[in-house]
Amino acid sequence: CWACGLDQDFQELPDGIDTRVGNDGTALSGGQKNRISLARSVYSRRSLMVLDDVLAGLDTRTERLVFNRVLGPQGLLRKIGSAVVLATHAIGWLRYADTVLVIENGKLSYRGKPEDAPASFIRSHAGQPEYEAEDESDNTSPADIPMKTSRSSSVSSSITKRQANWQLYKSYFKSFGRFGFINFTFLIIGFSALQCVQQLVLKWWAGAEATSPSELGKWVGILGAITLIFVVDVFLTLWAGFIVYFPKSSLYLHLQQFTALVKVRYSAWGGKETGSITNRFSQDISIIDGQLANALLNVLAGIFDVIAMTSIIIVATPFIAATIPPLVAVFWIIQKIYLRTGKQLRIMDLEAKAPLCTHFLETVTGAATIKAFGWPKSYREKNDKLLEESQIPYYLLESVQNWLSLVLNLVVAGLATVTMAIVVKLRSTSDAGYVALALINIMDIGPILEMLVVAWTQLETSMGAIARMKEFMEDTPEEEQGKINPPSDWMTEGGITISRLEASYSDIAPSTIKDINLQIKPGQKIAICGRTGSGKSSLASAVFGLLHISSGHLKIDDVDVTQVSQELLRSKMIALPQDAYFTTGTVRENLSLRKTDTLQRKK
Ligand SMILES: Nc1ncnc2c1ncn2[C@@H]1O[C@H](COP(=O)(O)OP(=O)(O)OP(=O)(O)O)[C@@H](O)[C@H]1O
Ligand SMILES: [Mg+2]
Structure with missing residues (x-):
């Protein structure tokens, strides 16, 4: 670092040598990046070094200092004994080389001692600054350099406890457009109500059959009409959801997020990791497109189905309806327990991929350096490790989801058995048609409640993507919009x-x-x-x-x-x-x- 003149820079950087360089070294000046990269190659102590224009972009004094300390006659690389190939257009340094190769139009036009280099070549590059060995007398030696000690920088974990609350739902529903969510909900209500009516018609038909069997045509007509409306409603619901509202919502959220990204105030930009940004535009959006949309559809359908079925059961046989409140209570408790872990795991799952993304992007941009330093193996190992770590929350999430399904299934099985026992006991006191209807519904309500809990938990956990997006939009400060309007001919002079x-x-x-x-x-x-x-x-x-x-x-x-x-x-x-x-x-x-x-x- 002393040889590359970095000691002075470390004095000025906020955390000395431990200052975070940001993505692609954005927190460093152009010359600092060049010299750190040169110092890194010197540390490798390889016997052959190929350096491509490493001194470009340095001020004359620093260029001279770095050349003398690293490449010059007393430079470190001479001391180590490395062979050095330096590609440069700064011909002033040529005299310190053992051999000079002049390349023109891709062909070698000269090879030999510097003093014999063709005069035409030297002339064509004349006018460059003088390059001279530095007067070492005023130099501080490496031992004298006071290094700024680093402040301990704590990288706070971004995995914080976040709750999906009504504000989040509000912003998600807003993304459906004006009345979008209400229209969609009405279509789903129609879907559940029609199912309910279908069952009642069947029951009435069965009752009427006993008294006047000649009305077959009428009942088939009614049932056929209801079924047709039901099919149309299902079609409309799916069309509205998957063709109109869900894509519209994803597009809206994506655009909002992108607008926040391009409008970001530059001074707030430094700390953002490219991996986590890429993640937001890939993983989060695909969750909103897929899982969240499905979960919302299932939750809404589940809620209205449960309401419809409960109504039928209450109308048909109230004593069976008495089993519903305990069932709902048990499911409520189970989902509460599950959600506590599930939500956190989903957020961890969303965030665990950011380091992998960052590492991948860094590997792509730094491919040449990685190869030059022989790092492919360690990069592959790090990639494997990050890949492995990024899967841990997902695996755990799958495990707890399976636990949830198992527990819910066991509860439903237990309840169905108890209900059956009650019905068999009370068979003499109730209308057979209604009991059958209630029984069918109580058997159905179990799986639907289970689906509702699964979908609800999935909805809550998928809202993590909306939470992250909202957080990104809120935490990404926009550029100032301007307090004054300058005259239209402003900046015509440029003072x-x-x-x-x-x-x-x-x-x-x-x-x-x-x-x-x-x-x-x-x-x-x-x-x-x-x-x-x-x-x-x-x-x-x-x-x-x-x-x-x-x-x-x-x-x-x-x-x-x-x-x-x-x-x-x-x-x-x-x-x-x-x-x-x-x-x-x-x-x-x-x-x-x-x-x-x-x-x-x-x-
Ligand atoms: N995006 C950034 N965030 C934080 N600090 C930065 C950022 N860019 C530069 N710095 C710091 O500000 C200081 C001045 O850097 P600057 O890029 O202005 O230098 P410079 O004079 O242009 O240097 P060079 O000749 O190497 O280009 C340096 O210490 C650098 O580490
Ligand atoms: Mg600069």
Whole structure:
């Protein structure tokens, strides 16, 4: 770290060497990333090192320092005795190489000593800064460097106890659109009511058959009509659910979440893990699409079925109805016990996959480095471990669900036996038709109650996905919308006034930019210089509205940038970040910012 000049950076980082680097090292400056990566390769002490432009992006002083300490005549790699191949366009360093290879258009055009390199090549690269060995006399030796001790950073577990409450249901039902949930519920009520009416008609038909057997046509007609309406209602319910409302709801929630993602205030972005975000857009959405939708349908159907059946039983034979309250009570207690564990397991299941996702994404982006350092084995092992761990909550969830089914089945079996015994005992006192109807219903109500409890618990646990989404939308602070509306000709001049500016990468982080005073007149060309990690990119980001400004002013053409909508601010200027961004697609598409036609015309 001393050789790569990182000691000074560790002094400045909030937690020294233990500062969290964020996804893809976002919390580090460009030069810091380069030097940490170089230090990592030096630690490997391999006898052959192939370094591709590792000094690019460093300020001249740091470049010189790193070159001398790592690659120069007294550098670490000379001391270790490693063979080094350095690809660079900084020809000033060539004189320190044993052999120089010049490559032009993919072909080797020169191979030999640096002093014999073709003059034409040297000339074409003339004008570069002077490269000279550093005067080592003013250097601190590795032993003298006071290393900033790290503050213990506690990574709080995101698995907190969350409850699916009515607020959650409200936001879920809202996603069905206006009256969507009510319409859907009415279709399901129709479905249960028609089933009930069907049974009653059958009973009345059986009673009428005994007195006037000639009315066959009438009863078949009535029953046929009810069955037809029932089939239409089932069709409509399923169509409304699976074709209209459930997709609409998923799409709405997905879009809301995506909007929160793209509108996020940059200063609140740092801590988010890409894995957990990917998880929200993949796993959570698929739960809302599948399990949650099914569970909601089953719960609603179950509730209205139970109400319909209970009504029939009460009308038919009240003494059998007396068995329902204890049955409901037992089921209520069982689901309470189950839910306590089930909900937590579902949330753990949803969250256990985030580390796997993050690891996978990191492996994809860092494939070249992983191969270069010979890490594929350890990455595979870590992947296996994370995969294994991500399955644990799912396995436990399946186990407790099976436990639930077993217990509920046993309760239903016990109750059916008791009911049968009572009916047989009281057979002489009741109407046979109604007793039969009640018996059929009590036999049916058991499995339906069981389905209701299973669906209810599934609904409650699947609401975990909605809870996570809601939490994401609420915890992802939006960018300021702007307190003032600047005149339409704002930023036509482009003068910047910065006074006593303090800014940081998040509202809780220490200031990265401190007490900056600056006046840039319209049309001036300004260069910001400084050592790597000194805050050049941060200052540029502050002008672009990406940093949290804690005090001071940053005005462009006399308008305070914190007071206007950040979207408007950015629409008025162009700012290029240090790390270029590319979309997948052609060079043309990347050049034209998706306005392919315009570019084609201009070309
Ligand atoms: N997204 C971020 N979150 C938190 N801290 C950051 C972030 N980006 C940079 N920093 C920290 O802010 C400090 C200044 O970084 P900055 O990127 O502005 O430096 P720089 O002058 O542009 O350096 P370089 O020449 O290496 O690009 C560094 O200590 C860095 O660790
Ligand atoms: Mg920078």
